[in-house]
Amino acid sequence: MFKKFIKLEWKAFTRSAAFSTNLVVKIIVLLYAIMMAFFLLLLGTGAFSILKKAGASDPMLWVNKYLIYYIIVDLGIRIVFQNIPVSNIKPLLTLNIKKKTIVNFIIGKSMATFFNIIHAFFFVPFSIVLLVKGYNPVNVVLWHVAIMALVYSNNFLNILLEGKNWLFAVFIVLLATFGSLQYYGYFDITTYTEVFFTSLYSTYFMALLPIALLVIVWRATFKFFYEYMFLDAGLKTKEEEARTENYAWLDQFGSMSTYLKNDLKLILRNKRAKMTVISSVLFLFYGLLFFSNSIEVYNTPTWKMFAAIMLTSGFMFTFGQFVPSWDSSYYPLMMSQNIPYREYIASKWWLMVIATVITTVLASFYLYFGVDVYLMILACAVYNIGINAYMVLLSGAFVKTPVDLTKARQAMGGKKSFNPKMILLGISKLIIPIALYAVGHYIFNDTIAYILIAGTGIIGLLFRNFVFNQIAKLYKSEKYDTLAAYKQVN
């Protein structure tokens, strides 16, 4: 039976829309996957000596110290990104297959995902290095098994916590609290958890604890699936209570308000689109890594410039790259209705501009690191609005991946980043402003550099009509291809 299931899965995988494109994309995806795996392998094998060189007396103890954060981050990521694979078992329910078999299949499938396997790429080589370095083999194996048990427990916990996306915020707060308490030396949670993780290695019996946990959550998951495998229970797609909204405050945008209102609803009511808001918040705080001077390598003007660009562009980059794909599920409607391309594009542009302005205002807390830092961010915000917004819209026109609004994540992360045109446009979004800054900074001074960046943005703004018309032309010429591509939903 399982063999047949696996065959089905293989077909589902190889025939998915994201995969059935062209050979070049397939090869690039494969190369990318191999690269990722290779990188992690390298990290796993190299971690020991890197940590040793960095001054950790016992790298294993160091890993044990921070494992608690690793586990929490893993669970957080899973809650947001890892979907539970129940959607395609509906056709199996009425066939001559035991319910138990189906449940075991779902559980097995959930265990074989990327989110679990990725950990092995680090821990397996790391454990092997430990063995080579002469750590007690039995203990290393026990430790390794215990960690894997914890990783898989996370897998099941995620299933049991399905749909509780607010937990992600809880985890962020937890991490931030414990992280900062530890950083400022008030309370160090790792001194307690370290004892536990080290005991997985130093004793023979502590490893049983994570294994017991795994068995418990596995049983609970089994029960959960077994009892809820009905169309009106566990397999039901969740319905929210809908409210009709008007957003009258957007009326001041005139005829464009129709589209702006629709886009606002799109963002607020769809899982996938909500992620753009989350990512813009993450991007906003991303700059802390660079401006707080806590990491030495980032303490150069180039890196700071990079951060300043990214800071205010979170929404722009994540939302803009999928214009017009956000409207893919009803693109035929948009194409047969009375919608001028120009206005459609302009409304998306305004949405990104509004979001960028809001993030720039929110980013004012960077004033804490000096007026100079905030000036840099301001200049980059102007550049983002004046130039990068066009770049994003332009690259979006080439992305023909239909977006499934109801899913939080897309299989294979979408093939968006593998289009050569997109990569080129993507790089230039960052390289050009950094180059402008370098010219200003090294030839004159920082102030001139900021003026140069912001000035380029303002010049870009002047060409708005021209650019919009060009993008509209592009949309028109790509219309039939885009319609055909959006038809192939997963």
Place this chain on the structure above:
Amino acid sequence: MIKVSNLQKTYNNTTVLNIPELEIPKGESFGLVGNNGAGKTTFFSLLLDLIRPTQGNITLNNIRVDESEGWKPFTSAFIDDSFLIGYLTPEEYFYFIGELRGWNKADVDALLEKHEDFFNGEILKRKKYLRDLSKGNQKKVGIVAALIGNPEVVILDEPFANLDPTTQIRLKRIIKELAEDGNTTVLVSSHDLAHTTEVSNRIVALHKGEIVKDIKTSQETLQELEAFFAV
């Protein structure tokens, strides 16, 4: 009103639609019948410029659909659920379409009130998004939305499928009313010969992309069609 000349659509050397000539005058209620794969949806998609013709062209009011967008203001359609916006409530969707077609809220509300019995109390104020409605109820929303803005050309693909018997009867009444005033050209496709003969005053049968019958509806039409499709 609608003029088709030398229209051909070919996929990988297979011709799925081939209409040398077809003219649909203003105010006609036009029925399109045919088996699966006969080319009904292909024809409608070409009419709405959603796919590119391999050869030939279609004009609406002397506007070539593949060259100008001038036909959009007076044409409306409901082909399938890709004409619905899943994350909107039905009301929001109607107002959205209304705004695109130059109707204010009051105009839309008047139309919705007129079709209250067609909705059968299952659409409005149910606190549901379109994506959570049943297939039949989604269809009701799409059909009524296609009437917003008094379009001169209304295109409905398989409007009777998925509807319950009561709603089917109500829909027939709506289509007949539309055609009565002589200003609206209605194009309806269906698998159901009886429905089509009832609402259309001209019926075209497609078979493998070719027009095989083109008849003015009369008492004998249904029998004639049934005889043709009974193979």
